[in-house]
Amino acid sequence: MVEGRSRVASHDSHTGRLPGLFGSPDTSSFTEFLGGYSPELLPGRRTPPASAVGDEIPHGTTIVAVTFPGGVVMAGDRRATAGNVIAQRDIEKVFRADEFSAIAVAGTAGLGIEMVRLYQVELEHYEKREGRTLSVEGKANRLASMVRGNLAMAMQGLAVVPLFAGYDEERDGGRIFSYDPAGGRYEERDFYSIGSGSVFARGSLKKLFRADLSAEHAALACVQALYDAADDDSATGGPDMTRRIFPVVAAVTSEGYRRLGEDEVGALAQTVVDGRYDSPGGPTAPLR
Amino acid sequence: MPFYVSPEQQMKDKADYARKGIARGRSVVVLQYDGGILFVADNPSRALHKISEIYDRIAFAAVGKYNEFENLRLGGVRYADINGYQYDRRDVTARGLANVYAQSLGTIFTETNKPYEVELVVAEVGEEPAADQIYRLTFDGSVADEHGYVAMGGQADAVAQSLKDRYREGMSLTEALRAAVESLEAQDSERRLEAKALEVAVLDRDREHRLFKRLPAARIEELLRESAEAGGDGPAAGAEEESSGD
Numbered sequence: 279m280v281e282g283r284s285r286v287a288s289h290d291s292h293t294g295r296l297p298g299l300f301g302s303p304d305t306s307s308f309t310e311f312l313g314g315y316s317p318e319l320l321p322g323r324r325t326p327p328a329s330a331v332g333d334e335i336p337h338g339t340t341i342v343a344v345t346f347p348g349g350v351v352m353a354g355d356r357r358a359t360a361g362n363v364i365a366q367r368d369i370e371k372v373f374r375a376d377e378f379s380a381i382a383v384a385g386t387a388g389l390g391i392e393m394v395r396l397y398q399v400e401l402e403h404y405e406k407r408e409g410r411t412l413s414v415e416g417k418a419n420r421l422a423s424m425v426r427g428n429l430a431m432a433m434q435g436l437a438v439v440p441l442f443a444g445y446d447e448e449r450d451g452g453r454i455f456s457y458d459p460a461g462g463r464y465e466e467r468d469f470y471s472i473g474s475g476s477v478f479a480r481g482s483l484k485k486l487f488r489a490d491l492s493a494e495h496a497a498l499a500c501v502q503a504l505y506d507a508a509d510d511d512s513a514t515g516g517p518d519m520t521r522r523i524f525p526v527v528a529a530v531t532s533e534g535y536r537r538l539g540e541d542e543v544g545a546l547a548q549t550v551v552d553g554r555y556d557s558p559g560g561p562t563a564p565l566r
Numbered sequence: 567m568p569f570y571v572s573p574e575q576q577m578k579d580k581a582d583y584a585r586k587g588i589a590r591g592r593s594v595v596v597l598q599y600d601g602g603i604l605f606v607a608d609n610p611s612r613a614l615h616k617i618s619e620i621y622d623r624i625a626f627a628a629v630g631k632y633n634e635f636e637n638l639r640l641g642g643v644r645y646a647d648i649n650g651y652q653y654d655r656r657d658v659t660a661r662g663l664a665n666v667y668a669q670s671l672g673t674i675f676t677e678t679n680k681p682y683e684v685e686l687v688v689a690e691v692g693e694e695p696a697a698d699q700i701y702r703l704t705f706d707g708s709v710a711d712e713h714g715y716v717a718m719g720g721q722a723d724a725v726a727q728s729l730k731d732r733y734r735e736g737m738s739l740t741e742a743l744r745a746a747v748e749s750l751e752a753q754d755s756e757r758r759l760e761a762k763a764l765e766v767a768v769l770d771r772d773r774e775h776r777l778f779k780r781l782p783a784a785r786i787e788e789l790l791r792e793s794a795e796a797g798g799d800g801p802a803a804g805a806e807e808e809s810s811g812d
Contacts, residue, residue, distance in 0.1 A: 304640075308647055315648065399651045402776075406619055406643045 308403035309396060321392055322427025330435040336365035338390060340475035340507045340514040341382040343443045343454045344487060345468055346496040349531030350443040350452020352380045353500035355508060356523050357515030358387050367515060372526040374535045376401040379417055379444035380528050384473030389431065390438040393424055414444040418455040418463055426461025441472045445530045452530060475507030475514035482506035485563040497527050497538060501546045502560055517547035580681045584705035587683025588630045593719035593753055596627055597733060598698055599742035601772060602691045606746040607765040617767045619778035621646040621658045623690050625769050629719035630684035638667060660690030664701035664709055672707025681705050685718045691769035691777055721753040728752035744793035761787040
């Protein structure tokens with residue numbers, strides 16, 4: 279990067295303009311600026327591996343999100359797998375995107391975490407330069423183009439699929455956006471889940487979701503759904519009561535992003551696990 | 567028709583030009599208080615800011631020509647974000663930023679015909695008051711490491727003199743705001759500043775993640791009222807007369 283900077287600086291000194299950082303094309307997108315400044319840092323500009331990579335690179339798995347009146351809760355399990363091996367048992371896949379939104383990733387862990395870091399800077403950079411935050415749709419669209427940039431990698435087995443949840447001030451409610459590896463952006467109603475255990479988690483949420491959930495119950499529904507995912511998907515980790523490793527749960531409301539404390543999630547996990555002693559399949563829904 | 571101008575004369579002319587430009591504008595003060603660093607600008611505009619956030623613990627204040635300091639601000643945000651992205655958020659420092667600004671301003675001052683008519687403060691709030699950093703940069707790229715308070719802009723000398731009388735270490739936010747507003751009123755003997763005419767922001771040590779916060783007009787009014795009730799015409803009431811001579 280030092281090389282990049284001096285190159286631009288010496289070029290600009292002839293015209294007397296501010297060096298590199300200041301004089302380059304005017305954009306409030308950090309990604310775009312980074313592409314001009316040191317393109318090798320942009321995830322989308324890398325040459326994908328010639329042949330598909332196997333499953334030796336850690337993959338992150340299940341993410342769930344549930345809306346409730348006034349906000350949205352997002353949660354992710356803590357397991358990363360490389361083939362049949364548990365690569366990491368306390369990985370974090372749910373992050374604060376900015377004050378009023380959360381992002382979580384499933385897929386190739388390394389690339390996913392990089393995408394999240396870039397996305398966080400992207401949102402903050404825009405906010406600081408423009409003096410306003412992007413709309414929820416604006417944020418969701420920005421993420422779509424970042425996912426699309428990773429398409430070549432995805433074709434070689436290094437896919438990253440994020441889930442985005444934000445608080446919408448106009449609606450006073452939470453909104454959820456899902457993505458496909460080609461950058462397709464889809465708004466989801468009520469709840470959604472991504473990752474290898476998502477099929478089971480979504481089935482679980484279908485029975486647990488109600489339109490009048492409180493924030494705490496929405497969080498409980500997330501932990502239940504993750505338990506169900508871990509029950510049937512080997513790549514999803516359940517709550518680890520012996521090591522005290524619990525899902526990462528975050529709520530986004532008009533108060534902003536808040537990650538639930540270890541004790542709060544621990545209590546939720548305990549409730550879920552205790553309940554399963556009596557009913558291993560979890561809460562049952564009425565037949566009619 | 568080219569003719570010879572000595573380098574000394576050239577620099578002097580540029581410096582005079584820049585100083586004149588800066589002197590036309592209104593003032594900005596930056597001062598430490600017990601909970602962080604306070605920025606106050608005599609600026610009625612809600613859209614064109616003189617005080618801005620750069621990074622988690624770093625803010626920027628400027629006087630002079632808007633398009634010029636805005637350019638510097640945008641560049642500073644880029645500098646901070648790119649370093650924070652490549653390394654870690656902790657690795658973005660006010661010192662580093664002040665250096666980049668100093669280099670840029672110095673280059674512009676010596677290599678172009680028209681220097682920037684700006685003066686800047688780059689401040690970083692530390693874990694405790696002793697670790698706060700305030701750098702003041704002038705149009706020619708010189709940097710000064712300041713402690714306690716800084717005044718810059720139109721009637722900077724009068725404002726600084728007034729601040730000197732009012733400032734003391736460990737003031738509360740209310741007291742600091744009061745001192746800042748009274749000092750800004752020293753720009754002009756008839757100047758009375760209301761909440762609406764002020765742009766106020768803080769780097770608040772007790773916030774999380776991003777410590778920069780703008781204070782809305784209602785909050786400014788509330789703070790000013792509090793300080794007035796607490797006996798606003800304090801010990802330094804005579805300072806205004808002293809400095810109204812300019």
